Amino acid sequence: MDILAKIKSTAMESPDRLVFSSRAGQMTYGELWEKSSSLANYIENRLRNREPIMVYGHKSPDMLVSFLACVRSGHAYCPVDIGNPPERVSDIADAVDNEIVIVPQHEELLEINSKFEIVGREQLDDIFAGHAAYGGLEPVSGDDTYYVIFTSGSTGKPKGVKIPADALNNYLNWSVTLSGGIPEATRFLNQAPFSFDLSVMDLYTGLATGSTIVALDKGLQQEMPEMMKYISAAEVEYWVSTPSFADMCLGEAEFSYENFGSIKAFLFCGEVLTKDTAKQLRCRFPDAKVINTYGPTESTVCVTEVDITDEVIAEAGALPIGLPKPGTDIRIDPESSEMIIVGDSVSSGYYKDKERTDQVFFMAEAGTLSDNPKAMIRAYRTGDTGHYDENGMLFCDGRIDNQIKLHGYRIELGDIESNLANIDGVAAAAVIPKKHEGKVINLIAFVVREGNEISDDYSGRKYVREALRDLLPSYMVPKRVKFIDKMPLTNNGKADRRKLEELV
Incomplete structure (x- = not known):
């Protein structure tokens, strides 16, 4: 697979085919290629390096334009979603440390070092209007980094995972075969923000098959009735999301084959798929496949696949994560x-x-x-x-450290704990996941107070959670805060997580 060549081929052969649709706008393959040519030309003339470029925004079609323009001009892109708090966005900008930051939308939310030049909405419109010729540029290829996605780090600072062009292309050679093979010109659901690597599955598998990506913005995902109508009207065929998002939709009685008959397959990644979720989907969508996959960001989205049939669900124990890809x-x-x-x-x-x-x-x-x-x-x-079972099927049994997955997001508990420790009035803190069927459903922070700055009541717990929201993405803020007089310790002097789990 050469994903850039594939996108160009679709743009040349079917320029009017829709590539992206969201409430922020629509775009065709022809427009994507033309606009990314103009922006790539601008980047080539503006920068004298081949370092990554941060792209900040949400579900605008011009986010795709920016990603493509970066790699076509020889730069990796680093997607950063508006859901990140200002301090974390600033940390990522400082870590990437290139001269420009591309901001297709929501520039008013951006708070970063003034040394970075913002290529914002007005300037982008001027660049696109110029229709600059594209030629002679050396795109990202081979072992060059194609994108950098920052994930939670145990030190309290995010770490950037580099994915080379070859790794992405090798992943796509396989991802287009998921659920028995994905046809050309179909429709993918995009639930995850672009800064979460699950979005690579729908975005790039969609681009690799000349398909349309139907994106759900953050606001729409909080308006369930409206979102249900939007997805149904879009006639999505390949549903890509975390299992938690599917659980939320299953809370709506109308979420079934009768109203969403276009769905051919559910492609899951990012967290544990429980039997309960799989059973409900198989019941409501008897003709759709339910595909479970596994893989960390460091392996390019996912590397295993298994079709969760009724027979697989009936077997004892947890669901398998499947067989490794070629x-x-x-x-x-x-x-x-x-x-x-x-x-x-x-x-x-x-x-x-x-x-x-x-x-x-x-x-x-x-x-x-x-x-x-x-x-x-x-x-x-x-x-x-x-472990592998006697049939060669792979199962994920847990973690050897304090990293967890919540709603598909990978979280280092130490990241939350480090930021809790920086809050005035917090003497010590430990974060414990609450689980059901092996799946993390929420987080609980155990906090030892220092002095009288934080009151031992609802307002004190609210203060801690609000202080964390200024430091961390919302999905990393514990659902509950519990004050304790003393942190239980192991013989090694570390927080005794087993004793804290008993308090959960």
Whole structure:
């Protein structure tokens, strides 16, 4: 797969085909290619480096234009959604540290260092109106970084995962075969923000099949009746979301085959798919496939697939995460049971962070992945534990550290705890996940107060949560705050999480 060549081919052959639709606007493949040509030309003339470029916004069609313009001019892009608090956005801008930041929408929400030049709405319109010729530019290719997505980091600062062009193309060679094969010119649902790598599944698998991406903005997702009408009218065929989002929709009686008969498959990633969710979907959409996948951001979205049939649901235990894709081997560490992903879609590491890269990325022997078993290939220690059953089906059993998935978002509990510790009046804090059927449903923060700055009542708990909202994305703010007199400790002097779990 050469995704840039595929997008160009669709734009040339079917310029009037719709590529993107949201409440913020629509765009055709022809417009996407033409506008990204103009912006790529501007970037080429403006910058004398090939470093990543931050792109800030939400579900505007021009977000796609900006992504494509960056890679066509030889730069990776770094998507940052408006759902991030100002301080985290500023941290990411400082980490990327290129001269310009592209802002197709919501410039009024952006608070970053004044040294960065904002290429905002007015300037973008002028660039697009210029219809600058595109030619001679060297796009991102091979092992060049295609995009950088920042995820939660245990130190309290986000870390940027670099995905090379080859890794994305290798992923797409497989993703277009999901659920038995995805046809050309279909319609994908985009639920996740572009700063969450689940969006790569719908956005790029859609682009790789010449399809239309139907995007749900944050506001629409909070208006359930309106959202249901919007999705139904869009006649989405491939539903891409977290299981939690599907759970929310299943709360609506109208969410069934009778009203959403266009849906051919549900493609899930990002968190545990429970049997209860799968059963309800199989009941309400008997003709649609339910596909469970697994993979961290560091492996380019996901690397396993399994069709969750009624027979699979009936088997004892949790649902499997499936079989590894071609070009990927998932090996189980015999001592820790940690899953190690080896293959052609593994990230090249963390952006400007060699120390953390060296902790989890390494080169491993290819084995059956190559004609030369001794050839070396990228590998990543996931931190997830797992096992294969007697049929070769892979199951995810949990974590070996304090990282969790909530509503599809990967969260380092230490990230929340570090930021809690920075709040005036907090002496110590620990965050514990509350689970159901192995799936995290919410977070609880246990806080030891210092002095009288924080009151031991509702207003004090509210103060802590509001202070966190200024520091972290909303999905990382614990649902509940519980004050305790003293933090229980292990023999090693660390917070005793088992005792805290008993308090949950």
